[in-house]
Amino acid sequence: MATRETILITGATAGIGRYTALHLVRAGHHVLASGRSVDALSALRTEAAGIANGGKLDTLRLDVTSAASIAAAVTESDRLTAGRGIDVLVNNAGFGIAVPVAEISDADLRSQFDTNVFGLVAMVRAFVPQMRARGRGRIVNVSSIGGKIALPFFGGYNATKHAVEALSDAMRVELKPFGIQVAVVEPGAIRTNFATRTVDEAKSYRTSDSPYAAAHATYVKLAKRADDFAPGPKVIARAIEKAALSRRPRVRYVAPFFGGRVLLRLVQLLPARLIDFAFAQALGLTRKKLGASSLEVHAQKALAPAGSRS
Template identity: 40%
Template structure:
């Protein structure tokens, strides 16, 4: 993308989205920072970001945001699809309405944003789409099945899209963070703790909750800025990688899962979660 092309970032009210918008602004980009509640972006507005309301589960909201950027610049230079959250719990027990809502944000909203920016990118003959996935799109932990499913979907969507749009000068990049200290961990942990009394999975829920809380407090967890740095690299590098795995611990786990195979990984997960 050209140096003066605008960058549209979803989910900027906190965490990775906020840090990404800040880093892009510091690098000199025109940044359109978005969130469902634009008043949550006042700090970014004061530092030079253009602020827009954008709810990735609302068609009119998505169209309006993209059209605002295109009206001023002709096309979105780079789209950073960051908006997302996690629904956790045993596969059997998670309410499917909650699963559908998660997929609306993590998968369908992300995919629709890609659809909306691509005509302008094709006309411009260039563009970049950076999809924030997760190491959870490459491996699965117990109680995370529905969340991981959404991230596996993001991986598949991005792999197909990357090949389809390359002839038009558009690059598609996946950023796959490991444990990052944001509100994500607290929200997911709350879901684990909210199981029905007497659940057959009560022990698993309780121990998974403990493991998750300890993991997000551990040295393996990193600050959102490390993901933001990877996103900035993905946006600015002339020939970006197809994937950026973020944090050393995430790289180790992804490679371990790849090399270990299903049976070894399953055994390790049963031991880690005290499942016999």
């Protein structure tokens, strides 16, 4: 690929996307950083303007769940590249909600799929035609190690990332004849707004009468602690850079080393029941820790005739 690539990043207003945008500008590329918040995009432009000897950063307003917003982003990216189009699309926008599967509302499950899966596919549909016309292009999908394994409280989010993995595997073969390469980046825990958002979005589920009340409280503590220990987004920005710019990209990039590659390997190699046990202990998903009496109250409520439930 040419030295200076034009790279569009979704969800570049925070975390991994934002860090990657600045990292790629420092490396001399033309970055189209996109996101929903006008203020955050403006702050990003200001920061990028301070990078000496770097490439260029333009910003685009883009909500990946809006067809109109995606269509406008295609037009704007054409304008910003004088009709040439982008070289690389980095599908990074995404979020999760930490809720047990039996508790999550359709709306909250769907909203994660809308952004993480349908938004990603809509972006691919929108930008592939120009890549196909030029006979070259690259798509980098930011998945998660949760695209390969599933954690309690993350069933919905992990399902979206499993979908991203499957879609990427199919796309990789379907788009190759047109000169378009597809790579996946699978982050482990990274210190961004992600963990806080998984907690904030689950606020309405943290009621005292939830059968998972104790585990919700444990998760809130764990999420904070994970953020204290997790590395920052630099390691993922580097993985995205390799996925976006290596001449022959790997199919998957897992990072960081311990919280990503080693953890994923361990979970895949050890017996499932042992992993279940470890996760249950960590989150307090045991009869004892959830509170046996609370489980009985909920069992009685569930079995009581509808009219008699309080």
